[in-house]
Amino acid sequence: MKKYTRIRKKCWASLWSPRAIHYRANQGFEESGVALAVILQEMAPHEVSGVAFTVNPLAGEANELMINGAPGLGEAIVQGEIIPDQWLARKPDGAVLRFTPAPKPGQIPAVTAGYKRPLRGCLTSLQIRELAGYCLSIEKHFGGTPQDIEWSYGDGAFYFLQSRPITTLQ
Structure with a gap:
């Protein structure tokens, strides 16, 4: 005090x-x-943090969510300082369609001969489904407008820090 x-x-x-x-x-x-x-304001727990898009902004795919995450604070992801784990999840159930792990320190961030990918990233498939459900609820709250959502996970729960319309869709 x-x-x-x-x-x-x-x-x-x-x-x-x-x-x-x-x-x-x-x-x-x-x-x-x-x-x-x-x-x-108390800082939200942040064992894992990231950004979720309720539409895949890279492919313009409306039936996919893109979720990026990394251990710790999400600022490094938002600023483009690190390559996060990335999941593509199916709408509406959040099932993982594709997972691309972040390169670990000292690894080349490309698919090269002999490069072994870890089995899972900083979130489980069940956590991805849960996060996808929350993100779709946020999108619905904003009238179906695709959202760019900053989130964190800690103490067994997701926290939502910010949501705004995705500005890069065409």
Whole structure:
């Protein structure tokens, strides 16, 4: 609790920095009307994180979901810093159609002679089915518009961090 008190005090103090005071003066804000809201949000568990598309954006296939995942935080996937495990799942049941594992450190990320793929990735087939079901429910909630969904998994449950329309479909 002391940590949060320090954070709130730092946020409140930031209202009175020279930069903030200068900004308010230039914008015509009254000092008496200055207010601040501090929101502290707990981070979702993230044993595995990733991105799911309710339509396969690479093939434009409306009957497939594409799910990307990797251990840990999903930021590295979103920023394109790593190659994640990738699943193509069938609509509407989420059955895995194809799995492409991420290359492990030191492996060449291409199918080459002698390259052995692991049997499964960072999620099980049952978890993929569960995730696909949630993603299709999110798509339905947004009127059937295909969605780009950021998710995490931890403590035995999926968490949904963000959903937006897929912008790369033609």
